Amino acid sequence: MSADTRVAPDLGDRPAGGGGEPFAARIVPWILAVGGGVGLLAALTLTIEKVNLLTDPAYRPSCSINPILSCGSVMVTPQASAFGFPNPLIGIVGFSVVTTIGVLLLARVTLPRWCWLGLQVGATFGVLFVHWLIYQSVYRIGALCPYCMVVWVVTIAIFWYVTLHNLHHRHLPAPAASTALVRLHTVGLAVWYLVIAALIGVEFWFYWRTLLM
DSSP states (O other): OOTTSOBOTTTTOOOTTSOOOOHHHHTHHHHHHHHHHHHHHHHHHHHHHHHHHHHOTTOOOTTOOSSSBOHHHHHTSGGGGTTSSOTHHHHHHHHHHHHHHHHHHHTTBOOOHHHHHHHHHHHHHHHHHHHHHHHIIIIIIOOBOHHHHHHHHHHHHHHHHHHHHHHHTTSSOOOTTHHHHHHTHHHHHHHHHHHHHHHHHHHTHHHHHHHHO
16 A cells, blocks of 8 residues: 555654644544535535626625625625636635545545645635735725635634644644644634634624614
């Protein structure tokens, strides 16, 4: 059996120095498989909604709920086709790869270091692109796409756990603080989400407060 596909109890990824909790075996496969699957479903839904909008300009997307939560307002902007084609097409390709890798890990298939580094490159591109889209949605477009927000959530989680995995197993240069990040992985992710939620809450407070009155 080839070294790239051998089965091992700990995914063949023990951290440098020996021992250590099976971080990847417990968390990362599920994040990739479930997160990738959810992201893929959101990207497919966005693509279908975009096609419907292109064929019928009067079409109201299912995720256009109110003036702020409105996919339709976002889909017609140039930012929705940042590279000359609908952004969800990137998600379909990227999340398909992520989901496949997650399923392989759940099947206890060992992945080589180059595969983890390639996944890191893709996840880094994804999280940078997502944050550009967050900025554009919140501060330029002035509307939020619920399906896009699902993509934001899973992309951040995928990047976070892929990066922690690569630091934990020394696929990337690991600073001393990486051990604490791995140990407090849920705290770091929660803070990340809370910061984004706070920015959205502040920027659109003029609308949220009308719902509370």
